[in-house]
Structures are given as C-alpha cells and as structure tokens.
Amino acid sequence: NAGVMQNPRHLVRRRGQEARLRCSPMKGHSHVYWYRQLPEEGLKFMVYLQKENIIDESGMPKERFSAEFPKEGPSILRIQQVVRGDSAAYFCASSPGGLGNNSPLHFGNGTRLTVT
Amino acid sequence: DAKTTQPPSMDCAEGRAANLPCNHSTISGNEYVYWYRQIHSQGPQYIIHGLKNNETNEMASLIITEDRKSSTLILPHATLRDTAVYYCIVRPPPNRDDKIIFGKGTRLHILP
Numbered sequence: 631n632a633g634v635m636q637n638p639r640h641l642v643r644r645r646g647q648e649a650r651l652r653c654s655p656m657k658g659h660s661h662v663y664w665y666r667q668l669p670e671e672g673l674k675f676m677v678y679l680q681k682e683n684i685i686d687e688s689g690m691p692k693e694r695f696s697a698e699f700p701k702e703g704p705s706i707l708r709i710q711q712v713v714r715g716d717s718a719a720y721f722c723a724s725s726p727g728g729l730g731n732n733s734p735l736h737f738g739n740g741t742r743l744t745v746t
Numbered sequence: 747d748a749k750t751t752q753p754p755s756m757d758c759a760e761g762r763a764a765n766l767p768c769n770h771s772t773i774s775g776n777e778y779v780y781w782y783r784q785i786h787s788q789g790p791q792y793i794i795h796g797l798k799n800n801e802t803n804e805m806a807s808l809i810i811t812e813d814r815k816s817s818t819l820i821l822p823h824a825t826l827r828d829t830a831v832y833y834c835i836v837r838p839p840p841n842r843d844d845k846i847i848f849g850k851g852t853r854l855h856i857l858p
Contacts, residue, residue: 634789663845673790673833673848686845721789723846732778732839735846737789 634724634738642744649709649716651741655724661685662705663723663735664697673721679705680727712745719743748849749773749836755853764821766852768834771815776839779810780846781819783830790833790848793819829856 635654643649655662664676675689679699690697694712699705709716719742723735751769758764770779780795794801794808796817801808807820821828833851 665848672850673784675845675847678845689845719787723790732795732837734780734792734795736792737782739789740787 634722634736636720636722636738636741638741639739640742640744642746643712644746645713646711649712649743649745651707651709651720651722651743653705653707653722653724653738655705655722656736659724659726659736661725661727662699663725664705664707665721665723667719667721667740669718676707709743712743714745717743717745748847749777750834750849752832752834752849752852754850755855757855757857758821758824759857760826761823764824764828764854764856766819766821766832766834766854767816768818769816770834770836773814773836775814778837778839779808779814779817780835780837781806781808782833782835782848783828784833784851785827785830793832795837824854824856826856826858828854830854 637652660681662679665673667673677690677697678686682701694710696708719740721737721740723737725735726733778795778797781793782790784790794806796808796810810817831851831853833848835846
C-alpha cells in the first residue's frame with residue numbers, strides 16, 4: 631500500500647542547470663498537486679493536474695517552471711535554469727479526484743532542492 | 747488566500763489533551779474543514795475532516811461549532827511525537843476548484 635512517492639529526496643543543482651522532480655501518486659489516484667515550501671515558511675500551492683491536463687496553475691511562476699502528468703508515468707515538475715531562490719522543499723500530493731469525491735489529499739515526503 | 751485564522755503557537759503538557767482552535771468565519775455552507783499536520787521536514791499528514799457534525803478517528807476529534815464559523819482539533823492524549831505544525835484548512839466542494847490553500851498554522855509544542 632505505497633503512498634505518494636517522490637524522487638529524488640534530495641537534489642543539488644548548480645545555478646543555470648535544470649531540475650526534474652518526480653511524483654508517483656497513490657494507486658488509483660488521478661489528481662496530482664505540487665506545493666513549494668521555502669525554509670521556515672508555509673506551503674504554497676503551485677499547480678493542480680489531472681492525467682494529461684493542467685487544471686489550475688495559478689501558483690506557478692510565469693517563467694522557468696512547468697509541470698506535466700502524462701497518461702503513463704509519474705508527474706514531473708521541471709525547473710529550468712535554476713537560481714538560488716528556487717532552493718526549497720517541493721511536495722507532491724494526490725487524490726482520487728472526480729465529482730463528489732471528498733477524499734483527502736495524501737502527501738509525499740518531498741524533494742529538497744538545493745541550488746549552489 | 748487561506749480562509750482560516752489560527753494562533754501561531756501553543757504549548758501542551760505530555761499526556762494532556764491538546765485543543766487547537768481555528769477560526770473560519772467566512773466558510774461557505776458546502777466547504778469542508780480539514781486538518782493536516784507537518785512534522786519537521788516531512789510531508790503534511792492528513793488528520794481529519796468534517797462538514798457540520800463532529801468527527802472522531804484514531805488520531806483526533808474535530809469539534810465544529812453550530813454556526814460553522816470555528817472549530818477545534820482535539821488530540822486526546824498528546825505525546826512528544828505530536829510536536830508539529832497543525833494546519834486548519836477550508837476546502838472547496840469537490841466539484842469545483844479543488845486546490846487546498848495552507849495558512850501559517852499553529853506550531854504545537856508538547857512539553858515533557
């Protein structure tokens with residue numbers, strides 16, 4: 631009964647490199663959410679996806695950040711040309727979704743990105 | 747923006763009940779109250795949720811006032827492992843925009 635799996639747990643990138651963060655939702659879950667948590671701050675919503683669709687990306691920075699959730703495989707959060715300010719913990723959550731479904735979101739243990 | 751207000755921090759003696767308050771005076775009739783907690787460096791952990799009635803599970807109890815403008819999360823016998831940041835969240839109904847917005851939460855310290 632695996633929960634939400636995120637990898638890698640820790641990721642170090644130099645400024646200007648690309649970071650790819652992966653999230654495998656719980657079995658049977660078709661909705662994925664990404665959150666960012668800066669050091670000593672709260673969780674900030676970034677994006678909400680269903681399979682092959684972005685539902686809400688109102689929390690995504692306009693440049694360098696993108697997310698996808700393909701028909702097969704994990705959800706990917708991609709950060710291009712990383713800067714030191716991107717250093718944070720990135721959490722993924724999943725839910726079964728669907729109309730009338732009020733199941734809670736379940737979170738992974740995050741990927742800690744450090745930009746040097 | 748988060749639709750909830752919580753005290754920034756609270757202390758509770760180990761073995762006692764921890765009562766965490768939350769104000770959500772602008773909650774709509776079909777919005778749920780959810781509680782999560784985040785233990786240092788881990789992902790948020792779901793605790794409990796409710797709409798109108800009080801709820802209880804193996805982790806906690808949730809007491810929602812009759813006017814639904816506030817609620818209290820009760821950890822009946824707090825242990826040191828309950829030290830965490832506790833988030834009270836108002837969640838839209840599941841047939842609308844489903845994102846969860848976190849506020850600043852309450853940092854609960856369990857004292858030995």
